[in-house]
Amino acid sequence: MKFVDLDAQFKVVEPEIRAALDRVLQHTQFIMGPEVGALERQLGEYCGARHVLTAASGSDALLMALMAYDVGPGDGIIAPPFTFVATAEMVALLGATTVFVDVEENSFNLDVNLLEEAIRKIQDRGRVNLKGIIPVDLFGLPARHDEIQAIAERNGLFVISDAAQSFGAEYRGRKAGVFGDIAITSFFPAKPLGCYGDGGAVFTASDELAEKIESIRIHGKGDSQYENIRIGVTGRMDTIQAAVLGCKLEIFEGELDRRQEIAGYYSEQLDEHVAVPAVPDDSRSAWAAYTIRTPRRDQVRAQLQRENIPFAVYYPSPLHRQPAFADALWGGEDMAVSDRLSREVISLPIHPYLADRDQDRIIEGVIRGVG
Numbered sequence: 543m544k545f546v547d548l549d550a551q552f553k554v555v556e557p558e559i560r561a562a563l564d565r566v567l568q569h570t571q572f573i574m575g576p577e578v579g580a581l582e583r584q585l586g587e588y589c590g591a592r593h594v595l596t597a598a599s600g601s602d603a604l605l606m607a608l609m610a611y612d613v614g615p616g617d618g619i620i621a622p623p624f625t626f627v628a629t630a631e632m633v634a635l636l637g638a639t640t641v642f643v644d645v646e647e648n649s650f651n652l653d654v655n656l657l658e659e660a661i662r663k664i665q666d667r668g669r670v671n672l673k674g675i676i677p678v679d680l681f682g683l684p685a686r687h688d689e690i691q692a693i694a695e696r697n698g699l700f701v702i703s704d705a706a707q708s709f710g711a712e713y714r715g716r717k718a719g720v721f722g723d724i725a726i727t728s729f730f731p732a733k734p735l736g737c738y739g740d741g742g743a744v745f746t747a748s749d750e751l752a753e754k755i756e757s758i759r760i761h762g763k764g765d766s767q768y769e770n771i772r773i774g775v776t777g778r779m780d781t782i783q784a785a786v787l788g789c790k791l792e793i794f795e796g797e798l799d800r801r802q803e804i805a806g807y808y809s810e811q812l813d814e815h816v817a818v819p820a821v822p823d824d825s826r827s828a829w830a831a832y833t834i835r836t837p838r839r840d841q842v843r844a845q846l847q848r849e850n851i852p853f854a855v856y857y858p859s860p861l862h863r864q865p866a867f868a869d870a871l872w873g874g875e876d877m878a879v880s881d882r883l884s885r886e887v888i889s890l891p892i893h894p895y896l897a898d899r900d901q902d903r904i905i906e907g908v909i910r911g912v913g
């Protein structure tokens with residue numbers, strides 16, 4: 543049994559992927575080859591975003607999105623502390639300050655009830671110029687985007703939606719990629735839609751932001767590659783990764799359906815024993831991770847280890863506890879929910895190729911672990 547089974551998936555798409563890679567090997571346009579533009583069109587059609595710019599990774603996508611708003615020293619950006627490090631790391635990389643606002647226990651996402659007070663507090667203190675919010679769709683579940691957007695608009699802040707884990711998810715009938723002023727995603731191999739290396743994308747409805755990000759993506763280029771009108775990065779996706787993703791997108795919806803089925807079965811069987819993930823009626827998770835909560839997490843972890851069942855702990859230490867973020871600001875008195883979650887969460891395998899008997903083994907292992 544594997545936590546993520548890329549071998550099983552490869553068997554399903556092997557002929558298409560081999561043929562697509564062969565085409566790239568023949569035309570040799572390894573940088574910005576035709577597969578890149580084709581994938582961007584396909585991704586746009588899939589999620590409804592007006593502009594899609596593929597990127598070298600989810601982290602680069604986030605970096606370029608922040609650069610499009612000229613984020614730099616003295617600026618403050620709100621982000622949750624219970625997330626993968628890249629969310630806050632890209633803010634720090636640009637010399638700006640992360641302002642942590644705690645998450646909500648049931649959804650693992652930014653707590654909208656804390657947001658407005660945190661904004662007021664940070665603005666009153668005046669140590670940073672608050673510019674934007676990065677809500678994260680953790681484990682594949684969309685954050686409360688309508689509420690967050692309304693709060694951002696009332697306070698003159700931009701929203702960059704970190705959909706690194708939620709490509710394919712839905713919120714109020716719209717797909718991840720269209721929320722916020724800019725959205726980003728990651729195609730890291732273990733993500734619901736993953737490539738065979740690093741990859742990501744930036745999405746926006748704004749012509750102006752898209753144009754700026756297109757320039758930032760290739761060394762701040764102007765009309766030509768050798769005219770440099772701003773500082774940029776090497777942020778583009780390889781043609782080979784685009785070719786792989788083009789093939790995998792064809793089976794993606796079916797894979798998401800299978801993830802829903804497995805999540806439904808886990809929740810039905812585990813509901814009495816642990817806190818299972820709550821998905822609001824207006825949302826569909828992409829189930830990048832299926833994460834349960836229990837005060838007996840360490841017992842469950844030991845039991846799964848004894849039974850040779852793979853698992854992961856996302857995240858054992860929230861970012862406000864990490865030395866790298868010692869200079870970050872806190873938008874509240876404490877980050878109590880994130881602290882507790884880091885002690886109580888454990889994620890179970892949920893890939894689309896997980897056999898029924900393995901799901902039962904996992905469920906039984908968890909139940910034995912809870913005791």
Ligand SMILES: Cc1ncc(COP(=O)(O)O)c(C=O)c1O
Pocket residue numbers: 599600601602604625626628629678704706707727728729730740741742
């Ligand atoms: C929430 C979140 N943001 C950003 C990233 C960065 O993506 P990448 O690993 O493609 O750079 C990840 C990747 O794991 C993530 O989970």
